[in-house]
Amino acid sequence: MTKMTVGNGVYIITEIRRESPPIPAVPRRRGFVAISLAMLGIGLFNVWLSGQYIRTGYRVSSTLEEKRTLQKEREVLQLEVLALKSPARIDAIARTELRMVPAQMDRVIR
Numbered sequence: 001m002t003k004m005t006v007g008n009g010v011y012i013i014t015e016i017r018r019e020s021p022p023i024p025a026v027p028r029r030r031g032f033v034a035i036s037l038a039m040l041g042i043g044l045f046n047v048w049l050s051g052q053y054i055r056t057g058y059r060v061s062s063t064l065e066e067k068r069t070l071q072k073e074r075e076v077l078q079l080e081v082l083a084l085k086s087p088a089r090i091d092a093i094a095r096t097e098l099r100m101v102p103a104q105m106d107r108v109i110r
Contacts, residue, residue, distance in 0.1 A: 083089065094100040
């Protein structure tokens with residue numbers, strides 16, 4: 001503000017200038033909205049991330065359970081294969097169902 005004295009003590013204002021603040025002021029409302037949106041975004045990301053973590057845990061758990069089931073089934077099938085390959089069983093099937101007899105030495109052709 002510039003003042004000039006005229007005559008016997010009468011002041012006349014000729015120019016009014018507003019000085020800019022040393023630090024530019026950001027409107028409070030804009031800053032509050034920006035911080036609120038950032039916090040909301042971070043919060044939503046955190047909720048999504050924890051949901052992903054829980055879903056992955058359930059998937060791992062179900063996969064491990066499936067693995068255990070398949071291992072048990074494999075053991076049962078291996079025992080079945082061993083039972084089917086047993087020489088006593090093969091001999092019994094050959095004698096009863098196929099009516100085979102042991103080879104006699106006089107019937108063997110060399």
